[in-house]
Amino acid sequence: MTTDGNPGDPAATIALLWGTRQLPRRGPKHGLTPARIVDAAVEVADTEQDLATLSMRRVAESLGVGTMSLYTYVSSRAELVEAMVDAVYGEAVAELSEIDADDWRDGLRRVAAVNWAMHLRHPWLLQVFTGRPTLGPNAIAKYDLELAVIDGIGLSDVEMDSTITLVTTHVEGLARRKVEAARVVRxxxxxxxxxxxxxxxxxxxxxxxxxFPVADRVGAAAGQTHQAPYSLDHEYAFGLDRLIEGIAALVNRSAE
Structure with missing residues (x-):
C-alpha cells in the first residue's frame, strides 16, 4: 500500500505496525521512537497535503535529526507510509468506538461521517494505493467496528463486507473530488x-x-438549488441515502 508500488518488506512492516520490532539498545540518543517518527510524518503530510513531497529526509528535518537516524526505527518510506495510514486509522477507531446507534441506518451514517472527516483531515490518504490493505492493529480494529454496526441485521458475512466497502468507497470517491476541488482553488x-x-x-x-434541452433544464434546476454548478455535500448525502435504501431492501429480502 504505497504510492510508488514498492511493497517494502512485509515482515518488517508487520513488526513495525504491531510494535514487535527489536530495536538496538545502543546508538545515538535522539529521543526517537517509531511512534514519534510516524506522528512527525503525518504532520508533514497534513501540512503539505501531498504525499509525493514526503521523504525520509523531510521527516528527519522536522525532527531535527539526521536522515539515517530514522532507518534504525523505520526501514523505508514505503513502511513509513503504511504506519502513517494505521496511525490515522487509530483516530477513526476512537470515533467509531463511540457509535451507539439503536438503528443500523444511523450507525452506517456515522461510519460514513467518520470516514469523510478522516479523509478531509488527512487528504494525502487519498494518494495511497489501496489494492492491498494495511494490516496494522488500527486498520483491523476500524474494520471490526464498522462491521459491528451491521452485525445481526440479516446480512451474510460476505454481504456485510460488501456493504462496508460500498459505503466507504462512496465516501472516499466524493472526498477525493472535494480535496481536488480545494486544490484547484489554491x-x-x-x-x-x-x-x-x-x-x-x-x-x-x-x-x-x-x-441540449434535457441538460439545459436539469443543469439550470441543479444550479438554482445549489447556487453552484454542483454540491459535493449534497452528492454525499444523496448517494448515502440511496445506498442505505438499497441495503435495507437487501435486508428485507433476506428476511422473507
Whole structure:
C-alpha cells in the first residue's frame, strides 16, 4: 500500500505496525521512537497535503535529526507510509468506538461521517494505493467496528463486507473530488463562483439551449438549488441515502 508500488518488506512492516520490532539498545540518543517518527510524518503530510513531497529526509528535518537516524526505527518510506495510514486509522477507531446507534441506518451514517472527516483531515490518504490493505492493529480494529454496526441485521458475512466497502468507497470517491476541488482553488486563486462568472459570458456566446434541452433544464434546476454548478455535500448525502435504501431492501429480502 504505497504510492510508488514498492511493497517494502512485509515482515518488517508487520513488526513495525504491531510494535514487535527489536530495536538496538545502543546508538545515538535522539529521543526517537517509531511512534514519534510516524506522528512527525503525518504532520508533514497534513501540512503539505501531498504525499509525493514526503521523504525520509523531510521527516528527519522536522525532527531535527539526521536522515539515517530514522532507518534504525523505520526501514523505508514505503513502511513509513503504511504506519502513517494505521496511525490515522487509530483516530477513526476512537470515533467509531463511540457509535451507539439503536438503528443500523444511523450507525452506517456515522461510519460514513467518520470516514469523510478522516479523509478531509488527512487528504494525502487519498494518494495511497489501496489494492492491498494495511494490516496494522488500527486498520483491523476500524474494520471490526464498522462491521459491528451491521452485525445481526440479516446480512451474510460476505454481504456485510460488501456493504462496508460500498459505503466507504462512496465516501472516499466524493472526498477525493472535494480535496481536488480545494486544490484547484489554491492553485488558481479563483473560487468556483469566480471561475463561473469569468467563464459564463464566453459560454453564452456559443451555447444553444435547444441543442441540449434535457441538460439545459436539469443543469439550470441543479444550479438554482445549489447556487453552484454542483454540491459535493449534497452528492454525499444523496448517494448515502440511496445506498442505505438499497441495503435495507437487501435486508428485507433476506428476511422473507
Amino acid at each position: 492553485q488558481t486563486g479563483m473560487t468556483d463562483q469566480q471561475w463561473w462568472a469569468a467563464t459564463a459570458p464566453a459560454l453564452a456566446e456559443v451555447y444553444e439551449p435547444r441543442r
